[in-house]
Amino acid sequence: MNAIVSIIVPCYNQAQYLDEALQSVLDQTYQNWECIIVNDGSSDNTEEVAQKWVQKDVRFQYFFKKNGGVSSTRNLGICYAIGEFILPLDADDRIGRTYINSAVRVFRRNSTLKLVYSKAEYFGDKTGLWYLPSFSIQNLARFNMIFCSAIYRKKDWELVGGYDVNMIYGIEDWEFWIAILKDGGNVFRLDTVEFYYRVKKVSRQKQLDGKMTKMMNEYMCIKHVDFFVKQLGSFLELNEVIEANKKCSENLKSEKFVIDVFCTTFFGFSVFGLYKIKKQ
Template sequence: MKDAKVSIIVPCYNQAQYLDEALQSVLDQTYKNWECIIINDGSPDNTTEIAENWIAKDKRFKYYYQENAGVSSARNLGITNALGEYILPIDGDDKIAKDYINHAIEAFEKDISLKVVYCKAEKFGDETGNWNLAPFSLKALALDNMIFCSAVYRKRDWELVGGYDDNMQEGLEDWEFWIAFLKNGGNVLCLDITGFYYRIKLVSRQKKLDTVIKDKLFNYLSMKHADFFVQYLGSFGALNNNLLKEREAFSRKLKSEKFVLDLFCKTFFGFTIFGKINKK
């Protein structure tokens, strides 16, 4: 297993200005048995030119082009043509630490029950700092996604779930994939290293998701994986009841904090923050 091939899948759409950084982080890996498949998802920029430069630099880089069909389709194209036993997706504007793959493969070697290996993450770009994600559990996964796309897994497991869902073109495709991937079992490990660097941009695909699109995606998820959500969160009636309780608790807390702050300001400064100014 130490010599297992890892296929790194890099879909690109309008990310040419960042692609060199992403691919340099691949080239810098201490683990050497990898191939890197770059998929141009119909991008109108100079992705092709940059990809060809990397192919000339190292034969382990490969390149495919498709008409724009979304990140799920692009990843599926790359993985379909991948020769590796293991898969590691990386978006064209992100980066990985040089020892990330080495640590991941070592983890798989030590524990054959592992299905997904990921790591701690750090933000860079327009925002910096640790990306503090919730610890993994299936119940937590039912509430929100905590595994970014750049985790390592076996190609055969990707095949078993039918790949990434092409219907999730507008976002949340990673969340859907991990639900499909893990809901029927399999152990998950988060490495105690910072191995993934997530670029934050002022404008991104996820930030463009409006309420209507989000509602559509959530509805699709809830129908496709209704068994999963009911198993870990209960019936939809129970969910609604819990949501009402949380809102009531938050409202009480907010009123309490407002009361304390108003009392403090009135006592020491002669006015209230939230109410009408009272002069002494």
Template sequence: MVKVSVIVPCYNHAQFLDEALQSVLEQNYTHWECIIVNDGSLDHTEQVANVWLEKDTRFKYVHQDNKGLANARNVGISRAQGEFILPLDADDKISKDYVALALEAFRKNDSLKVVYCKAEKFGAETGLWELKPFTLFNLSQENIIFCTALYRKKDWEAIGGYDENMRYGCEDWEFWIALLKQGGNVKQLEHVGFYYRTQQNSMLNNMSNAHYKYSLDYLSIKHADFFVEQQGSFFELRAKIEQVKKKELNKLKSEKYIIDVFCKRFLGFTLFGLYKVND
């Protein structure tokens, strides 16, 4: 029976931590451990975690100075004993059968590197979280896999874990690119197994333009090979942009011609009619 390590970094989310850990406790698949990483929280995260340590010995706890999400995940995974890893942010939740269904998918197809599921939003925004289907091209456009997906610890080790240079966000996107750009299949379960809490003051919403630019620039340099393979070189991109601009310009010219004809024939006729009536 394979072991799954659920990694829960927590930074000032003590008020949500109980819900996240309760969703882990309720898993149908029971051979798991859950490592809570307190990333220098200033709230009562430690007190909440201690309650869970007493409740079930499968819960474990690590405290460190604040070093960011990528580092907190890496610290938790480095201590994990499971063959499979499932990151779970402290303000999110998983369904009781998510782990079991994901492991079943891995058992049926050993070429899989990542298994994730359908997702639903709750909190400030509700409803299904619509994401593009997985292809490497779609992944080169934007992040299309949320962090709470199962993968093997050995694959995390092979790419050096989460890149801690991604300190302002987008660390999940970088991780999936690093993990998948050299191959490996991905499966999305036809099951809502992940619940994503939406907040007005989320890390992503608070990312400044400068930090977002830094993250994208870093991604572009580190994984230039991936982006060129999926989207073409900057020469090809420039040519595509010029083609689009030319097409749009021709379209505008064509639309202007139609409008001119319309104005001359229809409006001219109408005005002529008005003059006749007035006469």
């Protein structure tokens, strides 16, 4: 139970909420933690608020980086982390007092676990329980039922290369769960509420338009095509990102097709089309 748990708090213009998030860290019944606050190029007084906590308790650390999005910000914090376990915590959310203690106990009892999370509640502009469907690997191929503040081992973050910095428009946590779970490993949900998700009138998620969300879904589908084909037979069921057609399953099993879809979608050209032109 003496494992160090590294709590990673990315903050971009969320200084007004940061105190609440960090207080929930300080209130943990589990004491062997470090908290790494990473300022993602904020224009507000994030640094001032963070430095106050650094002076209050030596377990808090503060770093600044140029704005690059939540994936790169979490990755930077985790690079500095010395903990066996990682707990990402957005600067406007909170965790329950017994979250870390309960999660570490579960990890110690079951070496096959890769993720531990809990029940959740809304607070802010909306209150009440956040009803999340139960986890299954097949359901994970259809939707994300695990909030971003699940606890996992740093070594699993290292194995998949961290959070994908290309996921700049959201759902980066969903993609990361797929990356670390698609080749095996178990997930456990605590039966207590240990995570509190702030609902605001304006949030990063609400600001994402349909085009951006579709782009991220398509990128994720292509990156993890093996996972979606294995779990669903194809990745076409995923949020109706790509319209179903009869030839889909055959095409997705073709490595050339997947590479070509990726390049056409994100770079505007067909690799194999260029190859044919060059040969001619």
